[in-house]
Amino acid sequence: MFVEESIPANPISSSRALQQHIFSLVQSCNTLKNLQQIHAQIVTNGFTQKNYILVKILSFYVASGNLEHALRVFEGINNPSATVWNQIIRGHARSGTPRKSVDLYKKMVAAEAEPDGFTYSFLLSACARAGLLREGEQVHGRVLANGYCSNVFVQTNLVNLYSVGGANNVGYARSLFEEMGERSVVSWNSLLAGYIRCGDIDGARRIFDDMPERNVVSWTTMISGCAHDGRCKQALSLFGEMRRAHVEVDQVALVSVLSACAELGDLKLGRWIHWYIEERMNPRNQPLLVSLNNALIHMYASCGIIDEAHKVFNIMPSKSTVSWTSIITGFAKQGRGVEALGIFRSMLSSGGNQVRPDEITFIGVLCACSHAGLVTEGRQFFEGMNQTWGVKPRIEHYGCMIDLLSRAGFLDEACRLIGTMPIRPNDTIWGALLGGCRIHKNVELASHVAKKLAVELDPKQAAGYLVLLSNVYAAAKRWQDAVTVRRKIVELGVRKPPGRSWVQVNAVVHEFVAGDRSHKHAPLIYKMLGELMRQARQDGYTLDVVEAFLNAEEQ
The missing domain is CATH 1.25.40 (Serine Threonine Protein Phosphatase 5, Tetratricopeptide repeat)
Structure with a gap:
């Protein structure tokens, strides 16, 4: 329905009747095009200062996300009422620019317009969304001074404000919540989310269980x-x-x-x-x-x-960058590195600024190179990260490269790369290098690294690397050296975290921990494992002495 058809060609003589007619048109309007036509009639008939009509115009623009049009209308009003101010503050509170609501509120106060409960509710919501805790606390002060502390909407938004303020404020949010005479599911949800944000899942569960309505x-x-x-x-x-x-x-x-x-x-x-x-x-x-x-x-x-x-x-x-990264990483973890890199090249050729490789993408790419042993490609991608895509390598990227080079036997190059790192190597870096030493039986380098770490780290930290060193000795069949290191590990009282695995049977996920017998079917499980080992030996399986040693804890 076109607005021109709705307004008579001969305007109603009474200005008030015409205002009411336009007001009813705004109320029944359901498209942006029609609203703009009605707005044109408002301007033509000189009603641009009629607050009760303009509130409806602003409400429509705000609800449809057209804040630019809403601001244009608002800025043309000489003396906005509190209700008009509330509409434009509400619009920005729910937008991507909630901080703008605080600026508008300051202008509202300067214009001597009287804020009400709706003003404070929208403003507190904006502060919570923008992370403006200090400004929110100042608004809280105005709420107390002006007598709106019993307003259920204001109270709910105060609980939400302090709930998003971190662990130091969630207790205060709980206090405000307890003082509320009337609680809605929204106020319960605000407090619930606050406990989850600060990591108190048990506290959140207690609130969840107490909720009268969910x-x-x-x-x-x-x-x-x-x-x-x-x-x-x-x-x-x-x-x-x-x-x-x-x-x-x-x-x-x-x-x-x-x-x-x-x-x-x-x-x-x-x-x-x-x-x-x-x-x-x-x-x-x-x-x-x-x-x-x-x-x-x-x-x-x-x-x-x-x-x-x-x-x-x-x-x-x-597809987003996360989509491409997820599938690249998925192929990489399954050992299908060539396919992972093929998808990465497709990503680069897909064009557009919306999809660009990020730090996580390159972890997947370098991981794919490592699993597939693609050393040349790995070097190229690692070098191009910063030069071509502006992605500065993090410790995870260095870890992937050290792993790639070490697995492939380029141990000297891996050592040189560690020496050029702008960040301190962590256990992943040294573990990858020592893993390469085990694969390629480079006992001398492994011993040098382990001794260096023993000097730099405290005994508890160094013990983890001693485990890797003993594995290197075992792989090289230097049994006496391996036993000596294992005894040192026992003296330090360090134990490797047990292996853990899951299996799904009849829609139930069962968890297993190495050496654990707490599962209700443990006797049957170990009986079956024994049967499998017996059959394996009958089929010619022989125990690998090296692997047996690597899996031993305290021999």
Whole structure:
């Protein structure tokens, strides 16, 4: 419907009646084009200072994200009312420029307009989104001075402000929450998110369990917090509870659950989520669709189903740098380095500034070179990181290069690269070099490195490198030297962290730790292992003495 058709050719004689007519048009307007036509009529009829009409215009522009148009209208008002100020402050509070709300508030005070509860609510929300804790505290002072501390919307936004303020402020957020006479699910969610942000997952769970009402944000916040904190089993358990409670699953929760599936190797649930996304969901915005696909790629790759990950990648209508990095890293970890580099070259030729390799991409690329033994390519990519793409090498990139060179036998070059590092080598760097010494039986270099580290590090730190040194001696069959080093390790009282693995049987993920017999089926498991070893020996298997020594703890 065109606005020109809605307003009579012969204007209603009464100015007030015309204002009411235009006001009703604004209220029923549902497209930006129509709103602009109505706005033109407002200007033509001299109603540009009618606050009650302009509030509706601003509200429409703000809701549709057209802050540029909203500001243009606002700046043309000579004496904005508090309601008009609130609309423009609210718009920026919810935008990508929440700090602008604070500037507008200062202008509002200077113009002697009277802030109300809505003003403070929008302003506190802006401070929380922009991380402006000090400014938020000042607003809190004005709230107390002007008597709005019992306003439920103001209280909720105060809880949110201090909840995002870090571990030092979450206790204060809890105090404000306890003082609230009326609590909504939003205020509960704000406090819940605050505990997860400061890493107190147990505290967050207690709040979650106490909630009289939960919505999808409550469940998603708790699931995401557990997944981010490494409590993947708990995250999947909560997801199961969420489904049984018939809460509609949102895309943010699915991304977190897929991350937990990747960590635990829960392929069955990961496949179900993939089906659910394709059959039951209609992602409402492109960025979340990309995030879901990225999470699917990561899940399949982590579960060892790299070809499924590649299928998801290939059908993605839009790909981010994370998408390319995830599939490159997935192929690299599966030992398919040549394919990983082929995808990387496709990424470079895809063009555009939206997709550029970053620090994580190059870790995947160098890892692929290391697994595939592509030394020449690794050197080229490492050199081109900074020169071509402006990515400064971090300790992880040096670790990949040292590993690549050491595995390939270029131990002298690896040592020289360590000498040029602008950062102090860590255990990954030295471990990669000593690993290369074991592969190529370079006892002299391994001894030199281990002795150097023994001088520089305290005994507990040095013990880890002594384990690697003993492995080098064992690989070279210098048994007496290996035993001597092992005895030194025992004297230091250092034990290697036990190996850990997971296996999924009938939709249940079982965790196993080396030497652990706590599993309820441990007797049957070890009985089966014994049977497998017996059959292996019958088929001609003989124990590798070197590997047996490497796996020994205290021989």
